[in-house]
Amino acid sequence: xxxxxxxxxxxxxxxxxxxxxxxxxxxxxxxxxxxxxxxxxxxxxxxxxxxxxxxxxxxxxxxxxxxxxxxxxxxxxxxxxxxxxxxxxxxxxxxxxxxxxxxxxxxxxxxxxxxxxxxxxxxxxxxxxxxxxxxxxxxxxxxxxxxxxxxxxxxxxxxxxxxxxxxxxxxxxxxxxxxxxxxxxxxxxxxxxxxxxxxxxxxxxxxxxxxxxxxxxxxxxxxxxxxxxxxxxxxxxxxxxxxxxxxxxxxxxxxxxxxxxxxxxxxxxxx
DNA sequence: CTCAGATCCTGTGCGC
DNA sequence: TGCGCACAGGATCTGA
Numbered sequence: 001x002x003x004x005x006x007x008x009x010x011x012x013x014x015x016x017x018x019x020x021x022x023x024x025x026x027x028x029x030x031x032x033x034x035x036x037x038x039x040x041x042x043x044x045x046x047x048x049x050x051x052x053x054x055x056x057x058x059x060x061x062x063x064x065x066x067x068x069x070x071x072x073x074x075x076x077x078x079x080x081x082x083x084x085x086x087x088x089x090x091x092x093x094x095x096x097x098x099x100x101x102x103x104x105x106x107x108x109x110x111x112x113x114x115x116x117x118x119x120x121x122x123x124x125x126x127x128x129x130x131x132x133x134x135x136x137x138x139x140x141x142x143x144x145x146x147x148x149x150x151x152x153x154x155x156x157x158x159x160x161x162x163x164x165x166x167x168x169x170x171x172x173x174x175x176x177x178x179x180x181x182x183x184x185x186x187x188x189x190x191x192x193x194x195x196x197x198x199x200x201x202x203x204x205x206x207x208x209x210x211x212x213x214x215x216x217x218x219x220x221x222x223x224x225x226x227x228x229x230x231x232x233x234x235x236x237x238x239x240x241x242x243x244x245x246x247x248x249x250x251x252x253x254x255x256x257x258x259x260x261x262x263x264x265x266x267x268x269x270x271x
Numbered sequence: 272c273t274c275a276g277a278t279c280c281t282g283t284g285c286g287c
Numbered sequence: 288t289g290c291g292c293a294c295a296g297g298a299t300c301t302g303a
Contacts, residue, residue: 273303274302274303275301275302275303276300276301276302276303277299277300277301277302278298278299278300278301279297279298279299281295282295283294283295284292284293284294285291285292285293285294286290286291286292286293287289287290287291287292
């Protein structure tokens with residue numbers, strides 16, 4: 001479900017409601033998601049206060065007084081908050097009960113998500129220490145992109161979605177960024193010119209910022225922690241528009257498969 | 272090292 | 288209405 005803008009939106013929503021609140025109870029309704037759930041949390045988290053929540057790549061980091069939780073939503077994970085103990089929904093796997101009757105639940109039909117404990121400093125965590133730069137940071141710039149693509153024969157879209165080079169860009173925003181930069185998704189990464197690397201970096205930053213400003217993209221089941229949708233779907237130019245006319249040149253958009261993921265592009269605008 | 276493909280899992284939507 | 292199949296926001300592992 002979530003790429004960087006959606007995770008960022010969730011992070012902001014969780015922070016606004018839960019920072020400073022104390023855990024009363026933790027319940028697991030399943031043994032494992034992608035990895036076993038840390039069962040000791042049901043004993044160690046109660047009475048701890050939630051100090052901060054941060055995002056790194058598509059991970060959410062929950063800083064408690066004495067514990068650090070690392071969460072990833074996978075393809076279909078979501079967090080939602082209720083201020084009363086309402087009935088569980090199908091695929092609710094974890095519940096954190098905070099004081100003042102706030103119920104935080106993790107729901108994930110496909111269970112590709114992850115909730116594990118981590119130690120500080122997080123830079124040494126095996127899940128995080130091989131990640132590339134944040135796309136909205138100055139470290140992700142055209143010089144970096146140019147250098148990192150020189151030896152890569154793989155399609156530029158695969159490069160963009162590989163979190164070793166830049167994090168947070170998934171199948172939706174990779175397609176949108178390449179359209180905006182007018183670069184064909186199948187172009188071997190090493191063939192991009194310096195100015196195309198600049199255009200691509202600019203496009204990624206612009207698209208992600210716009211998507212964050214609109215609260216992410218709600219296709220089907222993504223929603224904010226309060227259940228409201230994101231509004232970037234209306235701004236999508238190519239994702240899911242195969243066969244429809246290009247907003248720029250009116251030609252029919254085409255579809256190809258790259259790294260097993262369907263990819264829509266304009267054969268006229270993108271080269 | 273690089274890269275393409277398979278894999279984990281459930282739900283949905285389509286054609287027949 | 289029901290069945291089987293393709294496909295869905297991601298990350299990681301395998302093997303060529």
